[in-house]
Amino acid sequence: TTLFRSQPVGLIVRLALACHVAALLLFPSITVGQDSRRTLKSGWYSWDPYQYLVARHDVKRLTGLDVQLVRAVFAQMGYEILYEEVGWKQHQSDVKNGVRDIAAGAFKNSERAEYAYFSAPYRKETDVLYVRKGEASRYSFKDASDLTQRFQKQSFRLGVISGFYYGPDIMGFINDPANRTRIIAVTNDVVNFENLLSRRIDGFIVDRLVGATLAWRHGWQLAVEEISPPVYTEDIHVLFSKKTATPDLVAAFNQSLEQLKRNGQ
Numbered sequence: 001t002t003l004f005r006s007q008p009v010g011l012i013v014r015l016a017l018a019c020h021v022a023a024l025l026l027f028p029s030i031t032v033g034q035d036s037r038r039t040l041k042s043g044w045y046s047w048d049p050y051q052y053l054v055a056r057h058d059v060k061r062l063t064g065l066d067v068q069l070v071r072a073v074f075a076q077m078g079y080e081i082l083y084e085e086v087g088w089k090q091h092q093s094d095v096k097n098g099v100r101d102i103a104a105g106a107f108k109n110s111e112r113a114e115y116a117y118f119s120a121p122y123r124k125e126t127d128v129l130y131v132r133k134g135e136a137s138r139y140s141f142k143d144a145s146d147l148t149q150r151f152q153k154q155s156f157r158l159g160v161i162s163g164f165y166y167g168p169d170i171m172g173f174i175n176d177p178a179n180r181t182r183i184i185a186v187t188n189d190v191v192n193f194e195n196l197l198s199r200r201i202d203g204f205i206v207d208r209l210v211g212a213t214l215a216w217r218h219g220w221q222l223a224v225e226e227i228s229p230p231v232y233t234e235d236i237h238v239l240f241s242k243k244t245a246t247p248d249l250v251a252a253f254n255q256s257l258e259q260l261k262r263n264g265q
Helices: 009-026 065-076 088-097 144-153 168-175 177-182 189-197 208-218 247-263
Strands: 039-044 052-056 059-063 080-085 102-106 116-118 123-132 158-161 183-186 203-207 224-241
Touching: 039 065, 039 088, 039 102, 059 065, 065 080, 065 102, 065 247, 088 102, 088 224, 102 116, 116 247, 123 189, 123 208, 144 168, 144 177, 144 224, 158 168, 158 189, 168 177, 168 224, 177 183, 183 189, 189 203, 189 208, 189 224, 203 208, 203 224, 208 224, 224 247
Parallel strands: 039 080, 158 183, 158 203
Antiparallel strands: 052 059, 102 224, 116 224, 123 203, 123 224
């Protein structure tokens, strides 16, 4: 403020214009659709610790590992993310139809590639099976393919989140019409935990960090257990709607992400 107050107005204007031109040179083709909006529409659902609400002095604020990281990447590009609470299945539909521009926390698969561009990976996710305490020995398995065979033999009731992707083997089991009555779809993993403890399901597959976080926050550690090995491990991306985003925007995101990695932020 002191610097600006001591300078002629013309110099301040020239400095502002120089900053604007520099930003255009760094990100020359960042557009969404046909306009030059500086906001992007996204959604969120309860997925602690990646995205969740915190309350302070009766004010609720959205935060989480994915929320903070994606905000930081886009902030370097001059973009603000507008979040609205929405189920993951609906969020995917919105990205497909151009209602929302982006969706974070997504595995890459062929179905999503039809309607979305993928960012460079920004983290990995490891999915594991959760069951009630003391029941792990009943469901020991070597890999996801072996696990689905055990599901079939034991008439396993599996809890899933609508619209989630759990890897090719588990998705094959979920999508098999013969298993329709044994697949219990819900909106978030808190409900999966509740269904497990009330014996509505026999187990569910969850991101390892989400499972541990929710068990800790709700005091469920002594009532549930995680089974090894992992069911599915793969890179996580941001999805960009092909209806509203451009490959240039994705490239700019990847560039900004790489800058955060290099500077350690």
